[in-house]
């Protein structure tokens with residue numbers, strides 16, 4: 596049987612790691628004929644491509660499925676803008692996304708996570724995805740954007756419809772509609788902030804200035820949309836993937852419950868081992884030769900973060916969960932110009948969620964067998980994960 600890597604294949608999605616190993620060892624520059632993209636899987640190659648945005652551009656889409664986002668009428672976002680326009684946009688956005696503004700969310704995250712977990716516990720169990728891993732980032736991103744309390748239920752509905760549309764195989768009418776409604780809603784928020792300036796995130800983005808330039812309304816709208824599609828499902832995946840790793844590594848779970856300072860390094864290791872975004876595409880702007888193979892200009896190239904993060908050339912014994920290793924240089928947040936601008940918020944949400952969860956884990960059981968994985972070639976996570984409390988997991 597000839598070797599085949601197909602990210603849309605369900606068996607591959609369940610366990611892509613043996614295939615990634617073969618890609619790294621035997622096909623470091625792999626050609627996927629059916630989906631018409633190339634794939635890079637070694638850490639050094641993925642890292643180099645992320646840095647070289649002149650040869651590998653982002654503006655022609657980040658998946659092999661061309662046109663899905665465009666058809667949905669999604670405005671250009673920072674993540675699909677190339678330097679130099681991107682550099683200016685990012686500098687302006689950074690003015691609003693300050694460490695102080697992120698840190699201020701901690702009490703809210705603790706409250707939302709604590710309530711969600713307590714509710715699950717009272718009910719004796721439920722769905723870890725729907726009851727905890729989705730509501731926490733959705734509520735926090737809504738709060739971060741300044742969505743008023745009365746609008747949060749609507750925001751949650753649109754956000755989950757948009758997120759399921761961008762991560763799934765196809766973008767359906769309901770996703771288009773949710774995307775349009777979310778835009779219209781953000782538009783209203785922006786107009787209200789213009790009329791009555793506030794010092795929340797959107798308010799501060801509207802007045803941010805770098806070298807005499809400001810963000811347009813479309814830039815701010817694009818950013819709001821970007822953090823909905825980029826910040827919710829990814830954080831959901833971090834929480835669910837980490838929880839499963841802790842269930843299967845009882846020694847690590849016990850240590851985290853006793854020594855909370857180990858939670859941040861453990862989160863880096865979860866991100867390395869089970870990267871929430873397994874890979875994103877770039878498009879070559881010129882011919883690029885690697886390992887003796889030339890990728891022509893204008894081709895989609897999938898940068899496999901999930902494979903790079905398990906490259907034994909970079910991380911010894913890469914398939915082992917080791918919270919003491921120096922995992923911080925993983926590529927789960929990308930690298931270079933587009934390095935995740937929400938990484939500190941993602942880490943904060945992850946830390947607080949695991950602080951709230953780790954003490955209760957001895958007393959619960961996740962039924963992975965009855966769970967349902969996300970059907971996506973790039974998003975590694977779960978759509979449904981039954982969890983039961985009151986059942987010893989020692």
Ligand code: HEM
Pocket residue numbers: 653657673674675685821822825826827829830833870871872875926927928929930932933934935936937938940941
């Ligand atoms: C564990 C959670 C997260 C993961 C794994 C993750 C992953 C990533 C990755 C891989 C990129 C790079 C994209 C590229 O190179 O093309 C990225 C960019 C980005 N992320 Fe995240 N992300 C997470 C959470 C968040 C959160 C919470 C936010 C919201 C504040 C966010 C907002 C963004 C934005 C706006 C970009 C684009 C940055 C740019 O183009 O300069 N992400 N993220």
